[in-house]
Amino acid sequence: MYDTICAISTALGVGAISIIRVSGSEAIPAVAKLFDGKNLEEAASHTIHYGHIVSDGEVIDEVLVSVLKAPRTYTKEDIVEINAHGGIATTKKILETLIANGIRLAEPGEFTKRAFLNGRIDLSQAEAVNSLIKSHTDLERKLALNGISGKISKKINKVRQIIVELLANIEVNIDFPEYEDALEITLENLPPKLNEIKGELESLLEESKIGKIIENGIRVAIVGRPNVGKSSILNALLKENKAIVTDIAGTTRDIVEGQIELKGVSLKFIDTAGIRKTDDVVEKIGVDKSLEMLSDADLVILVLNNNEKLTSDDEELLEKVKEKTHIIFINKSDLPNKLAINESEVVKGNTIDLDGLDSLKDKIIELFDLERISNSNLEVVSTARETGLIKEALNSINNAINNVSESLPVDMIAIDIKKAWDLLGEITGEAYQDELLDTLFSQFCLGK
Ligand SMILES: Nc1nc2c(ncn2[C@@H]2O[C@H](COP(=O)(O)OP(=O)(O)O)[C@@H](O)[C@H]2O)c(=O)[nH]1
Numbered sequence: 001m002y003d004t005i006c007a008i009s010t011a012l013g014v015g016a017i018s019i020i021r022v023s024g025s026e027a028i029p030a031v032a033k034l035f036d037g038k039n040l041e042e043a044a045s046h047t048i049h050y051g052h053i054v055s056d057g058e059v060i061d062e063v064l065v066s067v068l069k070a071p072r073t074y075t076k077e078d079i080v081e082i083n084a085h086g087g088i089a090t091t092k093k094i095l096e097t098l099i100a101n102g103i104r105l106a107e108p109g110e111f112t113k114r115a116f117l118n119g120r121i122d123l124s125q126a127e128a129v130n131s132l133i134k135s136h137t138d139l140e141r142k143l144a145l146n147g148i149s150g151k152i153s154k155k156i157n158k159v160r161q162i163i164v165e166l167l168a169n170i171e172v173n174i175d176f177p178e179y180e181d182a183l184e185i186t187l188e189n190l191p192p193k194l195n196e197i198k199g200e201l202e203s204l205l206e207e208s209k210i211g212k213i214i215e216n217g218i219r220v221a222i223v224g225r226p227n228v229g230k231s232s233i234l235n236a237l238l239k240e241n242k243a244i245v246t247d248i249a250g251t252t253r254d255i256v257e258g259q260i261e262l263k264g265v266s267l268k269f270i271d272t273a274g275i276r277k278t279d280d281v282v283e284k285i286g287v288d289k290s291l292e293m294l295s296d297a298d299l300v301i302l303v304l305n306n307n308e309k310l311t312s313d314d315e316e317l318l319e320k321v322k323e324k325t326h327i328i329f330i331n332k333s334d335l336p337n338k339l340a341i342n343e344s345e346v347v348k349g350n351t352i353d354l355d356g357l358d359s360l361k362d363k364i365i366e367l368f369d370l371e372r373i374s375n376s377n378l379e380v381v382s383t384a385r386e387t388g389l390i391k392e393a394l395n396s397i398n399n400a401i402n403n404v405s406e407s408l409p410v411d412m413i414a415i416d417i418k419k420a421w422d423l424l425g426e427i428t429g430e431a432y433q434d435e436l437l438d439t440l441f442s443q444f445c446l447g448k
């Protein structure tokens, strides 16, 4: 059905082994022509063979070749995988030889795209494959694996099933009014059914917050006036000297970042330049950048100095962080207290004897409910595409509910219900547009 494609499936660099993957009806004969071992065209499926890749009489490498025949393969097509010595030169040479022999270089994600188009996995599962490859934390890995196994698709399909049964009933009422066994859908019995669907969608969205946090991690901006100890706090949290610490105000001018895991969730800390009113052009750029980081962050840690009176810069910052999820950290608790503020929720500590840093982490765990996240079964929607579609479906169901209260005819109300059904179908790829596939798979690695 499709042409035969090839790509390097392992990362291109110095390593023990590289795998060059070929998929399509020409995969086996094409590699057989270049292989001096067993005649691959006669090899049984799911077998592996020792030999050399030879081109124009020249041995290119000593290899192991796997033969995987359709349909029990990743793409549901014939697949040949050449296990070559790693490194750039050999790997590229084998790929070039395949291309010279008429096999087309695959596009990013094209193998997985074929797995989808040939019906082996749905779109939600395909997306999870990409998430798995890109995962950094163990929770991300588990979340993605649940997606690949189809557990998320199953949840979506369950809601679609409820919707389609309702739609079928409405259709029967309209098309066969004389058919008396079918439950008549009326403005009276529609609301409970619509509310059931609404509830299912809302709980998918609620759970997806867990998925979003695991996939994206939490961006934490550490902000405050110069010299309050922001960089010292970053270093203490990361347990390394990443940011430069001096007693000269304005030392941090660029953004310094570092990542740790808390309850399995990735926290990205961003140390920022001290925020204060300044006429220095360069410092001003740093300050503006800090303000930008403050507004983009999922969490803001505002650092104050225990050893100084509150300044007008501090007061402005206290006002600014109110719009954000934030923690106030009063640093330099080892020095005499001169600071007076009437905020109830603060964490106090210092970076000299690392006091208060555990309380700071506990506060983050509490604010983002990380305990619940790390104990979740991780069978949740996580990608922005899927979440967006569920939100749209929920809007349609809410429209339908409004239309019931305005006593619109049932067949009019059915239009929105059908729309929700279609939107959920886009998640699994029941319905899709070519551009969607192009954008989605272009985010994949080459060779996957
Ligand atoms: N006594 C005391 N000094 C600190 C503490 N944290 C940082 N400092 C000092 O305060 C100065 C400014 O620290 P730095 O981390 O560069 O502050 P930043 O400008 O907010 O990034 C440095 O001399 C640090 O050694 C602390 O908890 N106690």
Ligand SMILES: [Mg+2]
Pocket (backbone or CB within 6 Å): 230, 231, 232, 243, 244, 251, 252, 271, 272, 273, 274
């Ligand atoms: Mg600093």
